[in-house]
Amino acid sequence: MQIIENEKKYDVIIVGSGAGGGMATKVLADSGLKVAVIEAGPFFDPANPDQQTQLKWPYQSPRRGAGTTRAFGEFDMAYGGWEIDGEPYNQVGDSQFDWFRSRMLGGRTNHWGRISLRFGPRDFKGKDRDGLGENWPIGYEDVKPYYDKVDKLIGVFGSKEGMYNEPDGYFLPAPKPRLHELYYKKGAEKSGVKVMPSRLSILTKRINNERGICFYCNQCSRSCSVYGDFSAGSCLIFPAQKSGGQVDLYVNSMVREVTVNDEGKATGVIYIDKEDRKEYRVSGKVVVLAASACSSARILLNSKSPQHPNGLGNSSNMVGKYLHDSTGSDRMAFVPDLMNRKRYNEDGVGGMHLYSPWWLDNKKLDFPRGYHIEVWGGLGMPSYGTAFDPNSLNKYLGLKVGGYGNGLRGDVKKFYGSVMGMSGRGESIASVDNYCEIDPSTVDEFGIPVLRFNYNWSDHERKQARHMHNTFEEIIHNMDGTVLGDKPGKDKDYGLLNPGRIIHEVGTTRMGSDPKKSVVNEFEQLHDVENVFIVDAGPFVSQADKNPTWTILALSWRTSEYIIDQLKKQNI
Amino acid sequence: MNRRDSIRSLFLGSMAGGLALESCVSAPEETVSQKIWEYQYGRTPTEALRDGKLLATQYFENSEINTITRLANLILPPSPEGSIEDAGVPGFIEFMAKDFPGLQTRIRGGLMWLDSYSNRSFKTIFLNCTEDQQHEILDQIAFPDPDAKEQKQEVQFFSLMRNLVMTGYFTSEVGIKELGYEGNQPNVWNGVPDDVLKDHGMSYDESWLPKFVDNSKRNDLATWDENGNLTS
Numbered sequence: 001m002q003i004i005e006n007e008k009k010y011d012v013i014i015v016g017s018g019a020g021g022g023m024a025t026k027v028l029a030d031s032g033l034k035v036a037v038i039e040a041g042p043f044f045d046p047a048n049p050d051q052q053t054q055l056k057w058p059y060q061s062p063r064r065g066a067g068t069t070r071a072f073g074e075f076d077m078a079y080g081g082w083e084i085d086g087e088p089y090n091q092v093g094d095s096q097f098d099w100f101r102s103r104m105l106g107g108r109t110n111h112w113g114r115i116s117l118r119f120g121p122r123d124f125k126g127k128d129r130d131g132l133g134e135n136w137p138i139g140y141e142d143v144k145p146y147y148d149k150v151d152k153l154i155g156v157f158g159s160k161e162g163m164y165n166e167p168d169g170y171f172l173p174a175p176k177p178r179l180h181e182l183y184y185k186k187g188a189e190k191s192g193v194k195v196m197p198s199r200l201s202i203l204t205k206r207i208n209n210e211r212g213i214c215f216y217c218n219q220c221s222r223s224c225s226v227y228g229d230f231s232a233g234s235c236l237i238f239p240a241q242k243s244g245g246q247v248d249l250y251v252n253s254m255v256r257e258v259t260v261n262d263e264g265k266a267t268g269v270i271y272i273d274k275e276d277r278k279e280y281r282v283s284g285k286v287v288v289l290a291a292s293a294c295s296s297a298r299i300l301l302n303s304k305s306p307q308h309p310n311g312l313g314n315s316s317n318m319v320g321k322y323l324h325d326s327t328g329s330d331r332m333a334f335v336p337d338l339m340n341r342k343r344y345n346e347d348g349v350g351g352m353h354l355y356s357p358w359w360l361d362n363k364k365l366d367f368p369r370g371y372h373i374e375v376w377g378g379l380g381m382p383s384y385g386t387a388f389d390p391n392s393l394n395k396y397l398g399l400k401v402g403g404y405g406n407g408l409r410g411d412v413k414k415f416y417g418s419v420m421g422m423s424g425r426g427e428s429i430a431s432v433d434n435y436c437e438i439d440p441s442t443v444d445e446f447g448i449p450v451l452r453f454n455y456n457w458s459d460h461e462r463k464q465a466r467h468m469h470n471t472f473e474e475i476i477h478n479m480d481g482t483v484l485g486d487k488p489g490k491d492k493d494y495g496l497l498n499p500g501r502i503i504h505e506v507g508t509t510r511m512g513s514d515p516k517k518s519v520v521n522e523f524e525q526l527h528d529v530e531n532v533f534i535v536d537a538g539p540f541v542s543q544a545d546k547n548p549t550w551t552i553l554a555l556s557w558r559t560s561e562y563i564i565d566q567l568k569k570q571n572i
Numbered sequence: 573m574n575r576r577d578s579i580r581s582l583f584l585g586s587m588a589g590g591l592a593l594e595s596c597v598s599a600p601e602e603t604v605s606q607k608i609w610e611y612q613y614g615r616t617p618t619e620a621l622r623d624g625k626l627l628a629t630q631y632f633e634n635s636e637i638n639t640i641t642r643l644a645n646l647i648l649p650p651s652p653e654g655s656i657e658d659a660g661v662p663g664f665i666e667f668m669a670k671d672f673p674g675l676q677t678r679i680r681g682g683l684m685w686l687d688s689y690s691n692r693s694f695k696t697i698f699l700n701c702t703e704d705q706q707h708e709i710l711d712q713i714a715f716p717d718p719d720a721k722e723q724k725q726e727v728q729f730f731s732l733m734r735n736l737v738m739t740g741y742f743t744s745e746v747g748i749k750e751l752g753y754e755g756n757q758p759n760v761w762n763g764v765p766d767d768v769l770k771d772h773g774m775s776y777d778e779s780w781l782p783k784f785v786d787n788s789k790r791n792d793l794a795t796w797d798e799n800g801n802l803t804s
Contacts, residue, residue, distance in 0.1 A: 042616070051614050051616075052614050055757070056614070057745070058744075058748075059745055060611055061613050062611055062626070062667040062671075063664075063668060063671050064739065064740065064743040065743065068672065069619050069622065075614075155794070157785075160800060170796045171802070173783065175761055175763075176763030176764070176785070177776075179769075179774065182764070182769075182772075182776075183774075197780070197784075205789065205792070206790065207793070216759050216760060216761040217756060342768050343752035343753075343754055345759055346764075347755035347759070347761070348761045380753075380755075381748075381753055381756050382739075382743045382748055382751060382753060383743060384743060386743060387738035387739050387742040388738065389731075390734070401718065402716050403715060404647045404734065405648075406649055406651055408734075409750065416751055416752070
């Protein structure tokens with residue numbers, strides 16, 4: 001089968017349209033460059049009524065919201081999930097890395113939690129604190145101007161708190177907490193756990209005339225039809241197109257490899273069009289990978305040539321290494337004071353209205369780094385699973401469990417809104433032993449070799465999870481609540497979820513000043529190939545106990561400005 | 573051809589391609605087509621095809637559906653607020669059995685157990701028992717043993733049916749109304765109502781109040797001073 005040549009020549013080819021690719025598209029197209037965006041999934045616009053799930057009721061679906069075809073329920077706006085037909089991945093040994101992929105314009109930004117936290121000064125220099133992992137070659141002061149610009153362009157609500165490692169930004173005002181969140185606040189503060197308004201990229205106030213304002217339906221995970229939350233398609237790529245940018249979108253196009261010339265410089269990419277299943281080549285002066293940390297590593301490793309026999313950018317043998325995800329563990333509580341609640345619309349924004357940033361000093365603890373606590377609960381919209389075990393909580397009240405008849409109606413109404421939960425999300429230590437690599441034994445349905453993972457938690461993460469549960473139990477006790485479920489013990493890694501589960505995959509193409517120990521430099525440029533950049537979370541040296549998106553956006557903006565500058569100077 | 577038409581033709585094409593033969597009972601083409609568009613909730617073409625295939629087939633025999641409907645009405649008898657039929661529970665259970673094939677044998681076998689048990693106890697199938705007899709049977713299986721490590725099959729079966737019935741009801745239009753969920757509509761959040769705060773002995777910290785949204789200014793374009801203080 002012959003590769004079909006695309007006649008068009010681009011300044012920049014961007015692979016992937018999530019946070020990193022979206023930001024690069026916006027900045028590069030706005031500067032007048034001719035850009036191709038190559039996305040493995042279909043076109044998606046949350047305002048398209050045929051694709052919209054926002055404001056749908058469970059009874060508008062025959063399965064009432066069950067997660068048969070979408071992992072987080074069928075109204076969730078991620079086309080893909082932990083498993084995708086025709087696109088397998090494998091594990092080495094007893095490793096269990098769960099890989100979440102969303103194949104659509106905007107990628108995982110269409111359904112994410114919108115938690116938009118800046119890394120703080122300490123987060124860039126973890127090794128200085130505890131000798132573990134590696135420092136970033138850049139610091140907070142390098143990224144701060146870009147965080148500021150991202151805040152103003154995209155919008156994030158929050159509050160100025162003046163905490164050293166939770167830097168303030170340009171915030172929109174925060175929504176008032178919900179009732180269960182006030183219970184949490186009271187319980188947490190009693191134990192000395194800091195509580196503050198959350199920081200989510202949701203518009204509680206007008207930020208420009210192109211995007212709508214949040215109307216408090218709680219459904220950011222369904223992607224907002226008025227663009228009141230941040231998704232890369234609606235907030236970066238569409239505006240780049242509307243402002244007259246030269247942006248060509250190639251959707252349903254799966255990139256196989258980056259092509260190079262005799263000097264080993266990138267010339268473009270080869271992709272497979274999923275519609276006609278043919279191979280195409282598109283060429284450009286610069287290639288920007290933003291396919292997700294693991295997907296970009298896969299593309300590099302599959303881009304073997306005489307000039308780069310070990311894969312592109314992989315002379316260090318570091319591509320795929322240092323893969324890490326946030327730690328995560330969750331606990332639920334039954335709060336009797338929240339039984340028989342008065343009813344009112346408590347939807348609020350799509351996520352928590354308050355949370356706890358990391359509040360402790362590790363010198364007194366048996367694990368490094370920290371975690372933040374997310375809070376959930378409230379009078380939410382019913383969905384598949386609501387009213388399962390309708391009166392199991394009766395056992396805490398000394399009442400009978402089970403049965404049938406109209407008493408069950410009363411049980412469901414009595415307990416509605418009385419269960420809440422907490423999720424710890426923390427920083428793991430990046431390790432060279434945790435990696436993804438090409439599995440020579442398996443290809444996907446497009447004939448592209450797939451990844452296999454090797455990832456095992458260490459005691460650093462296990463002890464952190466144990467600490468989470470101790471904290472959760474103390475807070476629940478302070479709320480006069482009942483802890484649900486048994487405390488996970490050592491046999492269950494203290495409740496630590498499988499790596500990958502928090503969907504914060506980072507580190508596979510890490511940044512550094514030493515080309516032997518890292519894949520990209522501080523401008524996310526391959527050490528080995530000057531015209532290839534990586535703007536997803538692959539370059540992250542460490543994760544922080546923050547969600548990666550805001551840092552992906554800031555770094556992608558910084559890198560895009562560097563690309564513009566280098567093209568002007570004809571250096572690349 | 574717009575996207576909707578293209579999905580429709582995709583689906584009907586697959587009907588003609590032998591789908592009807594796979595199902596034990598097949599519905600007429602126009603009924604199927606109508607059914608797909610009864611549900612409009614942002615499906616991808618692949619998902620719409622899958623839904624269409626499931627909706628075009630029937631898994632349970634009519635007699636089984638009748639038993640499921642009776643059982644559902646015993647679990648949640650009709651009230652002025654709503655009934656199992658209002659909530660579309662039998663159709664929901666039929667769909668879920670096709671959507672999660674793992675449910676099929678558990679439900680079909682459980683229904684068979686129910687008839688065998690009533691045949692032995694009352695010499696007739698469950699559906700033909702009197703209401704008192706039906707209650708007598710359910711009383712044997714509706715209360716899981718809190719001390720047992722593993723519940724008996726018939727207890728598990730009833731728990732499964734109760735879960736499906738209850739979730740089917742409370743995710744329906746009547747069930748959501750009865751539950752009192754008031755959201756899923758555009759609105760402006762201004763915090764927990766004062767009377768609720770008072771009932772719970774809660775209040776918003778004075779020091780927090782300046783951090784919160786002033787909804788009268790939500791339409792004003794956000795501006796900040798150089799220190800990041802909101803000025804609009």
